[in-house]
Amino acid sequence: MMPRVRVVPVAVFLALSFGLAWLVALPLWIDPAGLAAPAAPFLLPVMMFTPTVATVVVVLALRAPRKHRRAFLGIWPLGPLGRWLRYLGIALVVPIAIVVAAVFLSAAFGWIDLDLAGLSGFRAQLAAAVPAGTPLPPLHLLLVLQLVQIPLGAVINSVFAAGEEIGWRGWLQPALMPLGAWQAILITGVAWGLWHSPVILLGYNFGRTDITGVLFMVGGCVMWGLFLGWLRLRTDSVWPAVLAHGSLNAVGGFVVLVSAAGSTVDMAVVGPLGVVSWVLLGIVMVVIVGLERMRVARPADDTSSPG
Numbered sequence: 195m196m197p198r199v200r201v202v203p204v205a206v207f208l209a210l211s212f213g214l215a216w217l218v219a220l221p222l223w224i225d226p227a228g229l230a231a232p233a234a235p236f237l238l239p240v241m242m243f244t245p246t247v248a249t250v251v252v253v254l255a256l257r258a259p260r261k262h263r264r265a266f267l268g269i270w271p272l273g274p275l276g277r278w279l280r281y282l283g284i285a286l287v288v289p290i291a292i293v294v295a296a297v298f299l300s301a302a303f304g305w306i307d308l309d310l311a312g313l314s315g316f317r318a319q320l321a322a323a324v325p326a327g328t329p330l331p332p333l334h335l336l337l338v339l340q341l342v343q344i345p346l347g348a349v350i351n352s353v354f355a356a357g358e359e360i361g362w363r364g365w366l367q368p369a370l371m372p373l374g375a376w377q378a379i380l381i382t383g384v385a386w387g388l389w390h391s392p393v394i395l396l397g398y399n400f401g402r403t404d405i406t407g408v409l410f411m412v413g414g415c416v417m418w419g420l421f422l423g424w425l426r427l428r429t430d431s432v433w434p435a436v437l438a439h440g441s442l443n444a445v446g447g448f449v450v451l452v453s454a455a456g457s458t459v460d461m462a463v464v465g466p467l468g469v470v471s472w473v474l475l476g477i478v479m480v481v482i483v484g485l486e487r488m489r490v491a492r493p494a495d496d497t498s499s500p501g
Contacts, residue, residue: 245361352440383419414467
């Protein structure tokens, strides 16, 4: 008999993940300052752990799965070390490459104004962050330091990204696998995007407080979910997806560093979760799937060739 999706644990997981996210974000809705509220820097990271809380509940209370829980969640074992490290490298590099490429591609089409010489956007950001008259090193040196720190930032951000990924790619995606791999990945991506609604509707990420912001978030999460879900499938581990998520969060501010001060930056188009990144991710995934099919087909081709 083919395995079936356990509907009750999936429903409980989604209800808890979404309900707890709204509960954590509720003070931001009550405070007129919204995302600028003093509690926001604390509440946003806490919200990231609600999918893990939901996972703990369904695993312990509903016994989903009934056994081999660490393997089901992709927490342990890690698999062959060399292969695992190779995918960790892919997880770190691809998000950085996609986000940076999206910014420069957007600039080439005139969708964003860059200031690589004067770094006026970075300058304005620093001016708002430090007291007036504070001596600073040369801006380009600071920019280089910011860029060099992105891999470290990816590791640090992975601590918080794990709070989401243990739920989404750790529990939900495997729970939906009886539907098929790509179906599980796509549904997980939609759920991941909708889960962000409590803060997206306050203007987070896109500066849009209506349904369009949620739709852009769902689109971004579906496309990034293709890559994260693929990492989960290929490694049987949640940790490469965690690192990729952390890398994405770490490089997310790159567009602000290189944009011209005072220019309009539509994050729904040029941002890490914007449409340009969707296109690039689509291309990357087509290449990945194509290469995998070629690798699978090659032995058959070799054995069928005349001797």
